[in-house]
Amino acid sequence: RVTGYVLGLGSPPEGRELKAVLRVLDAVPVFPPAMIPLFRWTADYYHHPLGEVIETALPGGLTVADAASCRLTDAGRAALVAGEGDDAERRVLALLEAGPRSERALRRAAGPAAKALRALERRGCIERQPLLRGGSAGPRRERWARAIAAAEPAQGLSAKKQTVMDELARAGELPVRALERCVPRAGAHLRALREAGLVDLFERHAYRDPFGEAIVPDAPPVLTADQERVAGELTAALGGGFRTFLLNGVTGSGKTEVYMRVAARALDEGRSVLVLVPEIALISQMERRFRARFGECVAVLHSGLSEGERFDQWGRVLRGEVRIAIGARSAVFAPFEDLSLVIVDEEHDGSYKQEGGLHYNARDLALVRARQLGAVALLGSATPSLQALHAVRAGRYRELVMPHRIEARPLPEVSVVDLRACRDLRGPGRFISAELNRAMAETLERGEQVLLFLNRRGYASSPVCAACGAALRCRHCDISLTLHQALNAYVCHYCGESRPATAVCDRCGSAAIKKLGLGTEKVEAAVRAFFPAARVVRMDRDTTRRKGDILSILKALRAREIDVLVGTQMVAKGHDFPDITLVGIICADLSLSFPDFRAGERTFQLLAQVAGRAGRGERPGRVILQTYTPGHFSIQAARDQDVAAFYDQEIGFRRALGYPPFARLAQLRVADRERGQARAAAADLAERCRAAAAADASSHGLEVLGPVEAALARVAGMYRWQILLKSRGSGPLHRVLERLLADRPQLLAGTAPRVVLDVDPLVFT
Ligand code: ADP
Ligand code: ZN
Ligand code: ZN
Numbered sequence: 001r002v003t004g005y006v007l008g009l010g011s012p013p014e015g016r017e018l019k020a021v022l023r024v025l026d027a028v029p030v031f032p033p034a035m036i037p038l039f040r041w042t043a044d045y046y047h048h049p050l051g052e053v054i055e056t057a058l059p060g061g062l063t064v065a066d067a068a069s070c071r072l073t074d075a076g077r078a079a080l081v082a083g084e085g086d087d088a089e090r091r092v093l094a095l096l097e098a099g100p101r102s103e104r105a106l107r108r109a110a111g112p113a114a115k116a117l118r119a120l121e122r123r124g125c126i127e128r129q130p131l132l133r134g135g136s137a138g139p140r141r142e143r144w145a146r147a148i149a150a151a152e153p154a155q156g157l158s159a160k161k162q163t164v165m166d167e168l169a170r171a172g173e174l175p176v177r178a179l180e181r182c183v184p185r186a187g188a189h190l191r192a193l194r195e196a197g198l199v200d201l202f203e204r205h206a207y208r209d210p211f212g213e214a215i216v217p218d219a220p221p222v223l224t225a226d227q228e229r230v231a232g233e234l235t236a237a238l239g240g241g242f243r244t245f246l247l248n249g250v251t252g253s254g255k256t257e258v259y260m261r262v263a264a265r266a267l268d269e270g271r272s273v274l275v276l277v278p279e280i281a282l283i284s285q286m287e288r289r290f291r292a293r294f295g296e297c298v299a300v301l302h303s304g305l306s307e308g309e310r311f312d313q314w315g316r317v318l319r320g321e322v323r324i325a326i327g328a329r330s331a332v333f334a335p336f337e338d339l340s341l342v343i344v345d346e347e348h349d350g351s352y353k354q355e356g357g358l359h360y361n362a363r364d365l366a367l368v369r370a371r372q373l374g375a376v377a378l379l380g381s382a383t384p385s386l387q388a389l390h391a392v393r394a395g396r397y398r399e400l401v402m403p404h405r406i407e408a409r410p411l412p413e414v415s416v417v418d419l420r421a422c423r424d425l426r427g428p429g430r431f432i433s434a435e436l437n438r439a440m441a442e443t444l445e446r447g448e449q450v451l452l453f454l455n456r457r458g459y460a461s462s463p464v465c466a467a468c469g470a471a472l473r474c475r476h477c478d479i480s481l482t483l484h485q486a487l488n489a490y491v492c493h494y495c496g497e498s499r500p501a502t503a504v505c506d507r508c509g510s511a512a513i514k515k516l517g518l519g520t521e522k523v524e525a526a527v528r529a530f531f532p533a534a535r536v537v538r539m540d541r542d543t544t545r546r547k548g549d550i551l552s553i554l555k556a557l558r559a560r561e562i563d564v565l566v567g568t569q570m571v572a573k574g575h576d577f578p579d580i581t582l583v584g585i586i587c588a589d590l591s592l593s594f595p596d597f598r599a600g601e602r603t604f605q606l607l608a609q610v611a612g613r614a615g616r617g618e619r620p621g622r623v624i625l626q627t628y629t630p631g632h633f634s635i636q637a638a639r640d641q642d643v644a645a646f647y648d649q650e651i652g653f654r655r656a657l658g659y660p661p662f663a664r665l666a667q668l669r670v671a672d673r674e675r676g677q678a679r680a681a682a683a684d685l686a687e688r689c690r691a692a693a694a695a696d697a698s699s700h701g702l703e704v705l706g707p708v709e710a711a712l713a714r715v716a717g718m719y720r721w722q723i724l725l726k727s728r729g730s731g732p733l734h735r736v737l738e739r740l741l742a743d744r745p746q747l748l749a750g751t752a753p754r755v756v757l758d759v760d761p762l763v764f765t
Pocket of ligand 3: 474475476477492493494495496497715716
């Protein structure tokens with residue numbers, strides 16, 4: 001049983017028997033016809049099955065394939081009796097003994113069981129069957145009350161009833177549940193008030209607000225001259241057909257205000273607006289500002305929502321109840337029909353790229369959507385991608401520049417500290433230099449806030465045996481384990497393998513392990529040691545695992561309950577904290593060493609963004625940038641916050657090496673459990689690519705590079721190889737891929753070897 005989507009009617013293909021429809025799952029279509037060309041484009045461009053594209057686009061509650069039922073096989077029963085397998089596997093087997101269960105129920109009962117399920121399935125101990133399920137996540141309804149305007153104010157009400165009436169008079173309408181929070185048994189009082197003709201009770205869809213904060217409406221401020229000019233040009237372009245703008249505005253120049261002003265115009269014209277933002281943490285900020293301005297007509301879509309919440313938000317867009325949707329990458333598929341404005345905030349951000357499943361880039365798809373619907377596409381960033389700047393130079397995008405911060409606040413002053421001078425120091429002085437230490441002391445003294453940035457989590461990222469010098473490595477990946485003190489364990493950041501912190505050296509058995517290598521936990525510990533009175537909080541993936549964690553950290557920061565925030569790139573993005581006046585970049589070089597032609601670009605963007613967090617309020621900001629390579633141009637451009645200087649240097653390298661934006665890339669990744677199989681499969685595939693290229697006269701200039709072993713040659717027990725296809729235009733690239741896939745239609749569906757196609761890849765490890 002599979003789910004299918006009806007895109008139109010036609011006659012059955014000659015000589016093929018169609019299967020019967022078991023059940024129609026939706027009473028009304030779940031996406032408008034205007035989405036179909038986008039689905040088709042996506043399927044063609046990423047060489048991905050159309051049905052799976054649609055499934056990726058729809059909110060989880062609407063699809064049925066994500067739920068599977070598992071049952072025990074005879075082999076599984078035997079394994080259970082024999083007590084085979086590890087702990088997790090035995091737990092799963094024991095649960096299934098009582099009868100089949102859904103995967104979801106197993107995960108709930110047996111903890112993180114995905115790996116165990118895969119292993120058991122491979123050994124034939126369990127069988128999985130898709131479970132047919134539909135509409136489980138329907139919208140909830142909630143009871144609301146409103147006061148009926150009476151000629152005479154009611155007399156002689158009890159105190160409780162009077163409170164209810166007062167609340168209603170103040171708010172107009174309220175959910176009964178909200179009233180119950182201030183008046184016990186409000187429900188009974190409301191019924192009595194309805195009998196008396198004073199109150200009206202009714203039902204409404206209950207939209208589960210993701211953050212549940214009270215949002216105070218705001219009035220639009222008077223625009224600055226820069227904002228006025230930019231917003232004017234953008235609003236004039238609305239309704240005039242597809243056009244792409246790049247809003248290149250320094251951090252704190254008021255880009256969000258421009259977005260809202262142009263969006264307001266689109267709404268006035270009766271059209272809809274899509275706003276994409278990179279990260280979940282950021283959505284709360286963008287959402288809050290849009291909600292404050294536009295109230296209830298905003299929907300929010302991102303993967304941090306529960307299935308039911310996403311379903312609700314999707315439905316509101318589909319029914320036309322909201323005209324603005326804000327979300328992370330999957331929101332690019334929000335079911336609008338009449339968009340006149342598509343905004344991509346922080347367009348340079350790598351998190352628009354989906355890795356795994358359908359490998360799409362939401363930033364690029366946003367432009368495709370805008371083109372298909374004749375909408376204005378507005379890309380915004382303080383550190384635009386090289387690709388966008390190049391498109392501006394080539395005349396494809398129109399660039400709008402906002403070079404100044406609001407209220408002429410100065411950009412922060414950046415000092416570079418050469419970490420090589422601290423190399424011989426012992427202890428935390430190695431990575432918190434004297435300059436940084438002094439600046440922190442001064443800032444804390446003044447009662448202001450400090451942000452410390454290091455793009456690596458954990459305590460020690462390269463533990464080494466003190467006796468024999470061997471690194472403590474993951475057994476399944478070609479990578480060091482990272483010590484996490486909070487977990488009291490060594491953890492592999494790629495496959496999740498963990499070992500107790502008491503683990504001994506694999507080679508010599510010594511228990512003396514040196515905690516080398518830096519991570520946010522170690523920085524946090526150092527800050528506590530240097531500044532015992534400071535309130536220190538760490539924000540990285542480890543401290544924000546639960547829903548709401550990020551938001552509560554951001555709230556505490558805003559409420560000045562935090563003096564020093566230590567974090568990974570999570571803290572770098574888009575937040576607006578007026579009281580942070582010092583930003584310390586602990587080690588600027590980490591991302592430079594990545595085996596990736598975009599390493600310089602990413603480093604520049606990340607550093608300039610982090611630096612931009614300083615001095616956004618009334619007091620000027622300061623940045624201390626620590627680095628081992630102070631002469632690198634990415635670091636110098638970040639110090640000067642000079643996008644143009646960075647562009648001029650970097651574009652020369654790209655041109656010389658023939659990398660994007662001067663070429664299009666597609667990567668084929670091959671993985672297998674057997675070392676030899678992986679290599680052989682990759683060699684065979686590269687041969688096929690070369691043959692496909694040779695068979696196509698128009699693919700002249702297309703290069704097939706590889707196969708090469710991946711920089712991370714083994715992850716989670718899989719040996720990994722890569723092939724890179726590179727050509728000047730995208731036409732030849734796609735024709736060769738089509739030919740390759742026509743030749744081997746099951747190429748991307750296999751598991752041994754597993755082959756993944758990544759069009760416009762961003763990650764090369
Ligand atoms: P960006 O997105 O470019 O980093 P923001 O839109 O966050 O900048 O603006 C920075 C700060 O300036 C915010 O606190 C915002 O409320 C404020 N701001 C923006 N535009 C104006 C304006 N025209 N007048 C006064 N304050 C403004
Ligand atoms: Zn050893
Ligand atoms: Zn691992």
